[in-house]
Structures are given as structure tokens and as C-alpha cells.
Amino acid sequence: MSDRPKPASVVLIASPIAGVRSQWTEGLEDRFPLYEVAERPSLERSMSNLKPAILILDLALPGLGGVEGTPAIQRLSPPTSIILMTSTSNDREGLAALKAGARGYCNLDMDPQLLKKAVTVVVKGEIWVARNVFAPLLEELTSLTERRHKEFPPNLDTRLDRLTPREREIAQLVGGGASNKEIAGRLSITEATVKAHLTAIFRKLGLSDRLGLALFVTEYNRVSR
Amino acid sequence: MKRSKPVKRSAKRKGADLEWIRGRRIPSVTILIADAEKSSRAAATRAIVPLRGMRVVGEAKTGLEAVTLTGRLKPRVVLLDLSLSSEFGASLISVLRRKNARTRVILLVGRASEARIIEALSHGAVGCVTKKDMARFLPEALEAVASGEAWMSRKLIPKIMDRLAAFTALVESKPRR
Numbered sequence A: 001m002s003d004r005p006k007p008a009s010v011v012l013i014a015s016p017i018a019g020v021r022s023q024w025t026e027g028l029e030d031r032f033p034l035y036e037v038a039e040r041p042s043l044e045r046s047m048s049n050l051k052p053a054i055l056i057l058d059l060a061l062p063g064l065g066g067v068e069g070t071p072a073i074q075r076l077s078p079p080t081s082i083i084l085m086t087s088t089s090n091d092r093e094g095l096a097a098l099k100a101g102a103r104g105y106c107n108l109d110m111d112p113q114l115l116k117k118a119v120t121v122v123v124k125g126e127i128w129v130a131r132n133v134f135a136p137l138l139e140e141l142t143s144l145t146e147r148r149h150k151e152f153p154p155n156l157d158t159r160l161d162r163l164t165p166r167e168r169e170i171a172q173l174v175g176g177g178a179s180n181k182e183i184a185g186r187l188s189i190t191e192a193t194v195k196a197h198l199t200a201i202f203r204k205l206g207l208s209d210r211l212g213l214a215l216f217v218t219e220y221n222r223v224s225r
Numbered sequence B: 001m002k003r004s005k006p007v008k009r010s011a012k013r014k015g016a017d018l019e020w021i022r023g024r025r026i027p028s029v030t031i032l033i034a035d036a037e038k039s040s041r042a043a044a045t046r047a048i049v050p051l052r053g054m055r056v057v058g059e060a061k062t063g064l065e066a067v068t069l070t071g072r073l074k075p076r077v078v079l080l081d082l083s084l085s086s087e088f089g090a091s092l093i094s095v096l097r098r099k100n101a102r103t104r105v106i107l108l109v110g111r112a113s114e115a116r117i118i119e120a121l122s123h124g125a126v127g128c129v130t131k132k133d134m135a136r137f138l139p140e141a142l143e144a145v146a147s148g149e150a151w152m153s154r155k156l157i158p159k160i161m162d163r164l165a166a167f168t169a170l171v172e173s174k175p176r177r
Helices: A018-028 A040-050 A064-078 A091-099 A114-125 A131-151 A159-163 A164-173 A180-187 A190-204 A210-221 B014-024 B038-048 B063-073 B082-086 B093-099 B116-122 B131-146 B152-173
Strands: A009-015 A032-038 A056-060 A079-084 A105-106 B029-034 B053-058 B076-080 B089-091 B103-107 B127-130
Touching: A009 A018, A009 A040, A018 A032, A018 B029, A018 B127, A032 A040, A040 A064, A056 A064, A056 A114, A056 A131, A064 A079, A064 A091, A064 A105, A064 B063, A064 B082, A079 B093, A091 A105, A091 A131, A091 B152, A105 A114, A131 A159, A131 B076, A131 B152, A159 A190, A159 A210, A164 A180, A164 A210, A180 B063, A180 B082, A190 A210, A210 B152, B029 B038, B029 B131, B038 B053, B038 B131, B053 B131, B063 B076, B063 B082, B076 B093, B082 B103, B093 B103, B103 B116, B103 B131, B116 B127, B116 B152, B127 B131
Parallel strands: A009 A032, A009 A056, A056 A079, A079 A105, B029 B053, B029 B076, B076 B103, B103 B127
Antiparallel strands: none
């Protein structure tokens, strides 16, 4: 967990605006050794030389290129945790920031005490973003999961593999809404045999009834289609 | 006036009818509680009863009941015990979501690994509250989720980012010929 560089947790502050830098300093100076830079060249030098634990970076820094520009800064000191600061906070950009490797995304004029808390949390290896970023983050997770399931269907739910081929056949027929009688007719077996198979299927899949099985099969087919 | 139907289950609770009358004019957030344990269902109800604009419309004891009741009652929020979702794998959550497009799922977590929580979140749950913290956090979580946001512990985010990165790498490296 805490394999990040601990000693003294140097914090580097980068913003072109002196007022912004001093506001950030206010919350942090009693807790962290601070360094300030106002432009990109000095930011690059400080990142390479200081290898700070934390970089608090104004997205409006000239020459940065916004969120897309942060990986280039990150490469100068891979262990540094970058907190991006924005004056135009929005959840999509917040998500993009996280995906670009930032460990934090905050409002530029955030309360100094809250900034201190954010930095402390990020030093511990956690991530700090506003709550409104949570929803798009989870949407992204869900849609990527669905996409992966579509593109990499097998070994999704291996429970169906526990069934014998005949049981699987019967499970699929139940999923299609067939009655025991219809299944017996289709497979040329007796209804009693169908019932025996179903009992085994319920037990193996941990299901309690036919509707559960139908839902299970429908879901399985949808996901592994 | 006449069309108001008191919620039988919670009406027994002291003060519940009063809350009901007070909250009646506000369109309430309807909640289905799905948990195998009676004590958890009761704890969730206790946390919800005092909330304005929130209303428990049903309780389910199994995953299947949750699916059936979600289809019938079309709740805005389902509070789903994470261990119930094992009945169909985490995909129970996808099934619930397809039963009613407006339904949002909040996980109630007893003792579960982070991996299982993230699995459930990746199937579309948008909230996660540990059972022992229900009294404290359930109101906040319901409020957030009912207004379209998500609610979970910050601590889950690094794990989620790891998973996103893994997916992205997987999808991008996929050989397509």
C-alpha cells in the first residue's frame, strides 16, 4: 500500500497566478515542504530534480496542454502523484484526468483546509476527486465491462460448465421457456427424467427454481453472445 | 386524498404514518430492500423511515424476489445485499437494471472483498454502503443516487482505475484480423 516515497512528502506547486499559489500555500505550508513554480520550463526542471511526492498543477499553466499534457509531466518523475486543479470543473474532464494518471482533480479555489486534506489523502496512495466524478467513473467501468464481455465471451460464468452436455441442453430449453413436457418430447426422454435433470441443474447452479434458471440462462446467453 | 395508500409494513412503526402524511405531496423516491437477513432489512428501514421523500415500497428475501418485485413495483432504488447477487453472479444487477430502466442499485455490503464489490459495480451498481454504516451513510447515499450521482467510498477509486486500465489495455491489444 504505502510503497510511495515517504521522506518528508515534498509538494511542488505550479500555477501561473501568484494569488492562486499563495492560496494553496496557506493550507499546506505548516505540513509539507513546499516549492513553487510559475511556468513550464521551471516545472520540468523541478519535477526532474526534486522528484516531489506531490505536484499540484494548475491546468491553465501555459504550454501544459490541459489534461492531455499531464502524462508528459508525469514521465519526468513517475513516482510523483499529480493533483490537477481546474477553474472549470466538470465531471467528464475529471474522469479524463484520472485516466491520464492524475491522483486528484480539484477546484482551483478550493478551501485551503480541504486542499490539505486532499493532499494528505493522496500522499497515502488514495485518489481525491469531487463526488460528481464518481458517476461517470462507474458508467465508464460498466460500459467497458459490457464491451469486454461482448468481445471476450468465454470464461464469463463458468458455472454452466459444471453441467453435463445433456443438462446444458435442458437448461437452454428452459431458458427458451419450454415446459417439461415439451422438453421430454424434444429429447425423446420421459418427463420424470427431465425432472431429475432439473433437480441436478438447480443443485449445481445453486438456484431454487425454474424461473431462476430461465433468468440465469437468458443472462448467460446475452452476455456470451 | 382517497387515493393515498399507507405502506402497511412500515405503518406499524411509530411515527411512520406521520412521515407518510408529511411527505405525501412530494413525489417520493421509492425503495425496494433486497436482503436475506431480517435484521438488515429492518436496519435499512429504520434508516429510511425518518427521511423525507423516501419510501420503502417492498422487501425481497431472495435474488429472484428482487427481480420479480423490481419488475412489478418499478422502484427508483434497490438496496441489494451483495451476497444475494451471488445467486446469478453479479449479473443479477444487470437483470434488475433491465427490469426497469430507471432503477438504480445500491449495494449493501456485510463482509465482502473489494474485488467482489468492484465486480458488482462493474455490472452497474451505482452505490455501495457497508451494513454497519447504514444509519450514518444510507441517507446520503440514497439522496445522491436518486439525484443521478453515485455514492461509494473514495478508497475504491484506485481499484476501479486499475481495472479500467486493465480493460483498456485488453481492448486495445486485442488482435483483430
